[in-house]
Amino acid sequence: EDRRARGFIGTNEVTELENSRTCLMQYAYNIGQILEQNLHNEEQSAPFVEEGGLDCILELYPLLMPGGRQFLSHISCLSSPSVASLTHSTTVHSLTATVKSIASNYEPHKMMKKLIDSLDKQLTVLGR
Secondary structure (H helix, E strand, O other): OOOHHHOOHHHHHHHHHHHHHHHHHHHHHHHHHHHHOOOOHHHHHHHHOOOOHHHHHHHHHHHHHOHHHHHHHHOOOOOOOOHOOOOOHHHHHHHHHHHHHHHHHHOOOHHHHHHHHHHHHHHHHOOO
16 A cells, blocks of 8 residues: 555556556547548538537547557667657557548638647647
8 A cells, every 4th residue: 555655556557557548549549440431521520520529539649649668669669769659550540540531621720720729738738
C-alpha cells in the first residue's frame, strides 16, 4: 500500500491499463475504417461534423499517443528517433484518413476552425 501512496501501481493494474489501451487502439482503428468508408460525400460528412463527430476524433488523438515503454518501443524501431511520429501507427493512419475524407467534403473554413481549436487545446495542455 505504501507504493501506491507514492504513485506506484501494481503489476495487475499495469496489465489492466495496457489491456484497456489495446482495446482503445483497436476500437479507434475499427471506427476509423468504418468512418472513412462512409464519409466520402458532403451529405454524410456535414451531419457527422455538425453533431460533434470530428471533435470526438480530434479528442481521441492524444489518447492514442504512446507513453512510457510503448513510446520508447515505438521510436527504438525507427531509424531516426529524432523524427519519430505516430505515422507508423495503423490506428492513427485510419483516423487521419477519416479526417482527410471529411476535409475533402466539408466546408474548408469550418474544418480549419475545428482543427485550430483542437490544436489550441493541446497547446494549452502542454503549457504553451
